[in-house]
Amino acid sequence: MMRSWWSAGRQFSTHTISQPFTVPKPAFGSKSCNVTERILRNVGKNLHNNPKSPLGIIKLRIEDYFNRRFVDSNGKSEFQMFDSMNPVVSTKMCFDDLLIPIDHPGRNMTDTFYFDEKTLLRTHTSAHETELMRAGNLCFLATGDCYRRDEIDSRHYPVFHQTEAARIFKKSEVPEDFLLPDLKQCLEGLVADIFGDVETRWNPDSFPFTDPSLELEIMYNGSWMELLGCGVLRKDVLKNGNLHDHHGWAFGIGLERVAMALFDIPDIRLFHSSDERFTSQFTEGKIVKFRSFSKFPACYKDISFWVNPSFHENNFSELVRDTAGDLVETVKLVDEFKHPETGQVSKCYRINYRSFSRVLTNDEVDEIQDRVRERIEASPEMDLR
Numbered sequence: 001m002m003r004s005w006w007s008a009g010r011q012f013s014t015h016t017i018s019q020p021f022t023v024p025k026p027a028f029g030s031k032s033c034n035v036t037e038r039i040l041r042n043v044g045k046n047l048h049n050n051p052k053s054p055l056g057i058i059k060l061r062i063e064d065y066f067n068r069r070f071v072d073s074n075g076k077s078e079f080q081m082f083d084s085m086n087p088v089v090s091t092k093m094c095f096d097d098l099l100i101p102i103d104h105p106g107r108n109m110t111d112t113f114y115f116d117e118k119t120l121l122r123t124h125t126s127a128h129e130t131e132l133m134r135a136g137n138l139c140f141l142a143t144g145d146c147y148r149r150d151e152i153d154s155r156h157y158p159v160f161h162q163t164e165a166a167r168i169f170k171k172s173e174v175p176e177d178f179l180l181p182d183l184k185q186c187l188e189g190l191v192a193d194i195f196g197d198v199e200t201r202w203n204p205d206s207f208p209f210t211d212p213s214l215e216l217e218i219m220y221n222g223s224w225m226e227l228l229g230c231g232v233l234r235k236d237v238l239k240n241g242n243l244h245d246h247h248g249w250a251f252g253i254g255l256e257r258v259a260m261a262l263f264d265i266p267d268i269r270l271f272h273s274s275d276e277r278f279t280s281q282f283t284e285g286k287i288v289k290f291r292s293f294s295k296f297p298a299c300y301k302d303i304s305f306w307v308n309p310s311f312h313e314n315n316f317s318e319l320v321r322d323t324a325g326d327l328v329e330t331v332k333l334v335d336e337f338k339h340p341e342t343g344q345v346s347k348c349y350r351i352n353y354r355s356f357s358r359v360l361t362n363d364e365v366d367e368i369q370d371r372v373r374e375r376i377e378a379s380p381e382m383d384l385r
Contacts, residue, residue: 021086026115035113035121036322039147039158043121047271048143048161049083051284054259055161055271058194059083059143060285062163062253065193066141069186070167079165082132082142087122094120094127097240098209110312113147113158121147125164126209126252133241138168138248143255149314152321152331157268161255166233168248176247179232180212183249187216187230194258195220205229209237210250220261228253264289269326275357296355298329299365304348305376306383311347316382319375320351324368329354346385 023043027033050056063081070078094100095107105111106123113121122128125142132140143163150156167182174182184202191200199219207213210231217224230251238246256268263282265271270278270290277293317331328351335348351372353365376382 021084021088023088024115024119030116032117033115034109034149034318035115036318038322038325039113039121042145042147042159042272043087046084046145048145048255052282053271053279054263054265054282055255057282057285057287058255058258058262059161059163061194062143062190063141065190066165069189070139078139078167080137080140082128082140083144085125085128085142085144087145087147088115088119089122089127091118091120093131094122094124097130097237098126099234099236100208104208110314111149113149123148124252125162126250129164129166129209129250130237130241132166133168133238133243138243138246139166141165149318151313152317152328154267154269154330155260157256157272158318158321159272160268162252163255164250164252166248166250168233168238168243168246171245171247176232179247179249183230183232183251184214187228187251191216191218191227194262205231207231209234225257225261227257262287266290266292267329269329270356272326273356278356293356296357296359298352298354299360299362300350300352301365301369302334302348302350303369303372303376304335304346304385306344306346306385308381308383311381315379316349319379320372323371323375324351324353327353327355327360327368 023040026035026040028037047053048055048059051060066079067077072078091107095104100106112123122144124146125144128142132142141163142165144161146160146162147158148160150158167186188200191198195218201217201224203215203217205213205215207229211234213229213231215229216227218227219225228251230249232249233247235247238244238248256271259265259271260268273279281288281291313333320328320331330352332350332352333347334350337346338344339346351369353360353368373384376384
């Protein structure tokens with residue numbers, strides 16, 4: 001579902017479906033293309049399929065729960081698992097089939113990576129819902145890497161991973177009032193299986209593709225944590241999946257959010273690190289607390305510029321991230337000024353640079369900052385002060 005959503009014992013085969021795929025060649029520089037070479041280098045990494053990574057451990061934990069909970073009369077799991085589907089999807093798959101309005105901000109180029117007007121990197125694994133329905137799947141989990149232009153801080157990254165699940169029935173098999181209690185019972189069981197005995201609460205929410213829609217929160221480390229979004233699938237979504245006489249439910253859960261909580265990982269960039277001090281701490285099937293290694297000092301630089309009405313912070317953040325890579329830790333707005341005569345708006349951002357593996361020299365950071373300035377100068381949205 002949308003990003004804002006949204007073992008011991010008997011063993012089952014996950015029956016994971018892998019599908020080969022190709023990535024189209026982007027028309028870099030065209031008005032309808034905003035993917036970058038740096039973003040495309042993440043396609044195919046499939047961090048969620050590494051059983052020794054925190055993301056892979058959480059993914060397998062979720063799959064194992066569904067395999068144990070939902071078993072047919074032959075002792076086989078009712079759920080089909082998909083984890084290698086093409087992250088390049090159409091606007092129809094990602095938005096139209098899910099009833100996401102044409103003016104929804106999630107469709108904007110400020111939020112989404114486009115190859116062209118009709119082709120993009122998926123923003124959620126919900127993009128595969130109707131595709132899987134049309135292929136005859138009624139109970140499935142779809143896990144994959146998703147992409148979104150976003151702010152820069154310790155909990156946001158342009159690549160994230162999500163598991164989408166749906167359970168669908170023929171209307172003749174179960175009444176409609178069965179669906180919501182079944183969904184709640186399933187997800188409360190999933191929470192208990194992953195987090196243990198924690199307090200939960202349900203909040204009403206709103207998603208284009210479910211009605212009613214709910215948000216599930218858990219009490220974790222002394223505060224409420226939003227965990228996932230879910231709901232009963234709208235009939236028009238099911239129709240788009242050629243399931244006219246069916247009804248069911250769906251939910252979406254972010255793997256990074258769960259892994260950061262359970263493994264106590266403080267910075268989302270670490271999931272993409274190949275540093276052995278990070279990767280060696282994790283073992284398949286085990287949840288352990290991350291042991292922080294030496295944190296090198298930060299180096300910050302401020303930058304000020306005038307903005308025009310088309311300016312969007314996500315565009316600036318992506319410019320910085322594309323230039324500095326994972327050396328940028330945070331980007332924060334520290335000052336804003338409106339000229340009393342011209343009405344022009346000036347913004348000052350503080351860019352915080354920090355490496356996990358070494359001390360960054362001031363000269364090195366200055367060189368990166370100069371490249372950021374050069375790209376701002378070339379941008380139609382910003383004018384350096």
